[in-house]
Amino acid sequence: MSQDDPHAHNDAVDLPTPTAWPIITAFGLTLVFFGLVTNLFVSLIGSLCALVGAIGWFTDVFPHPKHETVPYVPVDERVKEICREGREVTHLNPGEEGHREHVVFGAVHPYSAGVMGGLAGAVVMAIVACAWGLLAQGSIWLPINLLAAVGDPGLANASMEVMKQFSFVGLIVAVIVHLTTSVLVGLLYTVLLPMLPAKREWIWGGIVTPIIWSALIWSTIRFISPTLAEHVNWMAFVASQIVFGLVCGFIVYRSTNVATQQTWSVSRRLGVEAQRPNKKS
Amino acid sequence: MEFINQPVPEGEEAPWRLPSTRKAGMICLILTESALFSIFVVAFVFYMGKSLNPPYPSQIMEPPWLASASLIGSSFTIMIAEWFLKRNRTFGFNIWWIITVLMGAYFLGFTAYEWHDLIY
Amino acid sequence: MAHGPTTASEEYIEVAPSRPGQEKGSFTRIIQELVFTVDHKKLGLMYIGSGLFFFVIAGLMATLIRIQLAIPNNHFLEPDVFNRFFTMHGTAMVFIVGMPIIFGFANYLVPIMIGARDMAYPRMNAFGFWMFFFSGFLLYASYFAGPGLYNAGSAPDVGWFAYSPLTSRAFSRGHSSDYWTLALFSGGIGSIATAINLIVTTVSLRCKGMTLGRMPLFVWTFLVVAFLVIIAMPPLAACQIMLLLDRYLGAAFFDTQNGGSAILWQHFFWIFGHPEVYILILPGFAIMNEIVPVFSRKPIFGYPIMVAANLMIAFISLGVWAHHMFTVGMSSVGNAFFAITTMLVAVPTGIKIFNWLGTMHGGKIRMELPMLFCIMFLFQFLIAGLTGIMLAVAPFDWQLSDSYFVVAHFHYVLIGGLLFTIFAGIYYWYPKAFGRMLDNKLGHLHFWLFTIGFHVTFFPQHISGFLGMPRRYYTYDAGRGWDLWNMISTIGVIFQAAGIFFFVLNLIWSYWKGRKAGDDPWDAWTLEWATTSPPPDYNFEHLPVVHSRRPLWDLKHPDDPDWKYE
Numbered sequence: 009m010s011q012d013d014p015h016a017h018n019d020a021v022d023l024p025t026p027t028a029w030p031i032i033t034a035f036g037l038t039l040v041f042f043g044l045v046t047n048l049f050v051s052l053i054g055s056l057c058a059l060v061g062a063i064g065w066f067t068d069v070f071p072h073p074k075h076e077t078v079p080y081v082p083v084d085e086r087v088k089e090i091c092r093e094g095r096e097v098t099h100l101n102p103g104e105e106g107h108r109e110h111v112v113f114g115a116v117h118p119y120s121a122g123v124m125g126g127l128a129g130a131v132v133m134a135i136v137a138c139a140w141g142l143l144a145q146g147s148i149w150l151p152i153n154l155l156a157a158v159g160d161p162g163l164a165n166a167s168m169e170v171m172k173q174f175s176f177v178g179l180i181v182a183v184i185v186h187l188t189t190s191v192l193v194g195l196l197y198t199v200l201l202p203m204l205p206a207k208r209e210w211i212w213g214g215i216v217t218p219i220i221w222s223a224l225i226w227s228t229i230r231f232i233s234p235t236l237a238e239h240v241n242w243m244a245f246v247a248s249q250i251v252f253g254l255v256c257g258f259i260v261y262r263s264t265n266v267a268t269q270q271t272w273s274v275s276r277r278l279g280v281e282a283q284r285p286n287k288k289s
Numbered sequence: 290m291e292f293i294n295q296p297v298p299e300g301e302e303a304p305w306r307l308p309s310t311r312k313a314g315m316i317c318l319i320l321t322e323s324a325l326f327s328i329f330v331v332a333f334v335f336y337m338g339k340s341l342n343p344p345y346p347s348q349i350m351e352p353p354w355l356a357s358a359s360l361i362g363s364s365f366t367i368m369i370a371e372w373f374l375k376r377n378r379t380f381g382f383n384i385w386w387i388i389t390v391l392m393g394a395y396f397l398g399f400t401a402y403e404w405h406d407l408i409y
Numbered sequence: 410m411a412h413g414p415t416t417a418s419e420e421y422i423e424v425a426p427s428r429p430g431q432e433k434g435s436f437t438r439i440i441q442e443l444v445f446t447v448d449h450k451k452l453g454l455m456y457i458g459s460g461l462f463f464f465v466i467a468g469l470m471a472t473l474i475r476i477q478l479a480i481p482n483n484h485f486l487e488p489d490v491f492n493r494f495f496t497m498h499g500t501a502m503v504f505i506v507g508m509p510i511i512f513g514f515a516n517y518l519v520p521i522m523i524g525a526r527d528m529a530y531p532r533m534n535a536f537g538f539w540m541f542f543f544s545g546f547l548l549y550a551s552y553f554a555g556p557g558l559y560n561a562g563s564a565p566d567v568g569w570f571a572y573s574p575l576t577s578r579a580f581s582r583g584h585s586s587d588y589w590t591l592a593l594f595s596g597g598i599g600s601i602a603t604a605i606n607l608i609v610t611t612v613s614l615r616c617k618g619m620t621l622g623r624m625p626l627f628v629w630t631f632l633v634v635a636f637l638v639i640i641a642m643p644p645l646a647a648c649q650i651m652l653l654l655d656r657y658l659g660a661a662f663f664d665t666q667n668g669g670s671a672i673l674w675q676h677f678f679w680i681f682g683h684p685e686v687y688i689l690i691l692p693g694f695a696i697m698n699e700i701v702p703v704f705s706r707k708p709i710f711g712y713p714i715m716v717a718a719n720l721m722i723a724f725i726s727l728g729v730w731a732h733h734m735f736t737v738g739m740s741s742v743g744n745a746f747f748a749i750t751t752m753l754v755a756v757p758t759g760i761k762i763f764n765w766l767g768t769m770h771g772g773k774i775r776m777e778l779p780m781l782f783c784i785m786f787l788f789q790f791l792i793a794g795l796t797g798i799m800l801a802v803a804p805f806d807w808q809l810s811d812s813y814f815v816v817a818h819f820h821y822v823l824i825g826g827l828l829f830t831i832f833a834g835i836y837y838w839y840p841k842a843f844g845r846m847l848d849n850k851l852g853h854l855h856f857w858l859f860t861i862g863f864h865v866t867f868f869p870q871h872i873s874g875f876l877g878m879p880r881r882y883y884t885y886d887a888g889r890g891w892d893l894w895n896m897i898s899t900i901g902v903i904f905q906a907a908g909i910f911f912f913v914l915n916l917i918w919s920y921w922k923g924r925k926a927g928d929d930p931w932d933a934w935t936l937e938w939a940t941t942s943p944p945p946d947y948n949f950e951h952l953p954v955v956h957s958r959r960p961l962w963d964l965k966h967p968d969d970p971d972w973k974y975e
């Protein structure tokens with residue numbers, strides 16, 4: 009009736025006319041395939057059948073798709089009125105008693121602080137690692153190539169002499185590995201630090217976490233990079249980790265906190281609403 | 290159901306328009322076809338220059354100029370036919386439509402001949 | 410609906426004829442209606458019905474496979490019969506059980522949920538159904554036709570992914586592989602037709618006010634599924650064509666003895682095969698998206714992110730196919746790439762699981778049968794996802810590829826994930842389709858028997874896989890540590906079969922004896938509940954107008970409608 013519904017009349021509606029052409033076409037096509045595994049004669053019959061079906065189908069939709077007018081079902085068989093009685097909606101308000109306890113986070117550190125902290129930590133960590141290479145092993149390139157061996161099989165199998173030489177590929181790989189890992193760990197710090205207990209976040213971020221992290225690496229590094237495991241000096245490794253943790257943790261810790269949806273109550277974020285029991289039914 | 294009489298939010302009176310079924314259907318069909326043929330193209334590229342023994346393709350095959358022209362040309366003739374159909378000029382439509390069918394049939398026939406020739 | 414000038418041109422309006430001599434409800438009339446129908450609801454039910462029929466056959470094959478494997482050195486089946494059974498079981502379950510059932514749900518529900526009277530191309534819809542239907546019989550005809558019967562059948566025996574060179578002329582004589590190829594090809598034509606139809610219907614036939622942002626998530630998910638179908642099925646059709654050229658005309662695409670490449674087949678097949686997995690599991694998500702909110706009495710949590718997660722899953726699924734091929738010896742860069750993309754899928758999937766939990770959180774949960782199945786889905790799909798991530802780790806996959814661990818993994822996905830939501834959907838929408846509720850007692854019997862049977866059957870397969878049992882083995886020697894787990898596995902089948910028996914019984918019994926459902930038995934919010942059960946041929950007398958994601962909520966609570974909050 010309405011303008012949006014050109015198919016509806018007063019008490020009837022146009023629907024597509026039922027037709028057998030699609031099944032005939034489909035049957036013909038299937039026979040074509042069936043003929044390929046039995047006898048090409050079957051395919052021939054199938055293609056004739058499909059052709060007849062397709063032509064019949066075409067006459068069904070050309071120039072206008074065929075419709076037939078279907079009357080509406082009697083009024084008493086139509087859809088019933090919606091029952092609106094006894095329906096009440098109660099919205100749960102933030103902080104409401106008796107439902108669930110809402111743990112409200114304080115504010116969190118912005119991600120940018122994590123990126124900056126990670127980068128700054130990366131720089132000091134590199135300085136410590138290179139200093140170890142220069143003072144203890146006599147080559148500034150050794151720690152860089154060791155790190156690069158993670159991603160460069162050529163370096164992983166090289167001798168100690170080669171490892172102490174400058175390698176351009178090694179430098180690039182090491183920088184990429186070092187920066188991405190540092191930034192990711194920095195981001196981890198922004199998320200983790202507010203969750204850690206006590207006021208002295210820097211002890212956790214600067215010392216405890218690097219030690220746990222080093223322990224994790226110590227136990228798994230031989231699977232990731234056997235070369236690194238063979239040559240690394242664990243004291244220097246832990247030292248560089250702690251320097252990273254202190255610098256990164258400090259920068260993250262100093263950043264101003266930002267409010268997020270985290271500070272909202274769960275019910276406010278979820279849009280919780282509940283239906284009071286329906287008294288009528 | 291009383292969809293008509295329910296309270297209505299502001300600014301919902303704008304006319305309701307949706308893409309035409311024909312356009313949407315055609316785009317889907319083209320997507321399907323390109324997915325199909327991309328696999329053939331990949332297979333072709335994969336096997337380029339990998340013939341084990343002669344005769345090599347360049348020795349026995351010629352570019353099918355006429356068949357290609359009729360295939361590509363048929364997409365233009367069908368457009369002309371459609372132009373007539375939209376203006377309800379059935380005669381013009383029939384002419385151009387039959388031309389399209391013939392061009393398509395020529396392409397298919399030539400392809401079949403080509404295959405037959407290659408295999409036997 | 411593609412229509413020309415409307416109302417005025419009388420010449421093509423025929424009044425529906427009374428079709429003399431055929432009373433409504435008589436047998437011939439019903440058959441005639443089914444053959445002639447272009448109605449999306451009838452076609453949807455026919456899809457689901459024939460899917461369930463093939464499901465029972467393929468399930469019986471699985472039962473025979475399990476009996477064969479129950480004890481070591483068993484000779485219950487012949488080896489070649491065993492090979493045909495696992496091939497036909499896999500092929501049937503994916504192509505003529507899973508696909509038609511999900512298309513059935515889509516066909517029935519998508520037009521009603523978007524407030525339309527039918528699909529965009531009703532005749533093509535019928536064509537798609539019949540292509541699938543006949544392709545199922547073409548597949549099973551392999552047992553009887555060709556050199557069958559006196560030759561005890563010649564069904565395909567190359568596994569459901571039909572790796573080359575098993576399918577080359579030299580190793581697969583006769584026509585058994587061709588039956589596989591042709592049945593999948595013709596079924597694929599039907600699937601593509603239906604998928605195009607679904608997309609066009611969703612894009613072009615939504616009722617007034619149904620913007621993309623208000624579409625039920627069920628419809629959104631099926632839109633994504635349909636896109637995956639039209640992108641992933643044509644590559645399958647392309648490889649079937651090439652395989653046919655190989656087998657009939659002597660081409661050598663995949664024929665390794667003539668310079669073809671077996672690896673190329675694997676790539677092409679899995680370019681289709683992996684998205685296919687998502688084509689099968691996304692409808693499960695679609696059903697979850699409808700049932701979980703209704704039975705938690707809360708709107709879905711995180712609607713926009715659920716839509717985004719669907720799109721992400723579809724996108725990522727196109728770039729992970731080679732995780733099925735870690736053991737063919739790709740470069741380590743290739744292995745790493747496909748391992749990482751595969752793990753990425755866990756992100757959107759995880760989002761979905763958390764959003765369903767978020768929907769249930771704080772809700773007033775009603776433990777009706779549809780919800781029970783959905784909750785089991787959450788639990789089982791989590792296991793399936795976790796074993797999936799384990800298998801995505803290339804070195805781990807090297808150990809367990811082609812073992813029973815993989816079998817357990819994908820049965821947790823397809824049964825624990827897809828089949829459980831299909832059951833949930835049937836319990837949820839059966840009242841809409843037939844006007845009667847499914848029986849609660851039989852339903853609970855079905856639920857418990859099937860759930861227990863499922864875990865008893867498939868959990869031990871993780872363990873036998875770890876112990877090194879390869880899939881598709883005909884039999885095994887005693888004393889390799891596999892005996893106990895296989896025995897338990899087979900015992901589980903008894904429970905599953907009993908569950909399915911009560912399910913089928915329920916479907917039939919409730920059709921005549923079930924409690925009357927009424928228009929809206931679950932107090933739900935989407936448009937299919939705004940019409941009668943079963944809906945009339947034309948769905949709605951007046952096309953609905955919607956203003957929010959839960960149009961029926963707005964009608965039921967006129968003073969507190971949803972659009973105030975969206």
Ligand SMILES: [Cu+2]
Nearest residue numbers: 683686732733
């Ligand atoms: Cu996969």
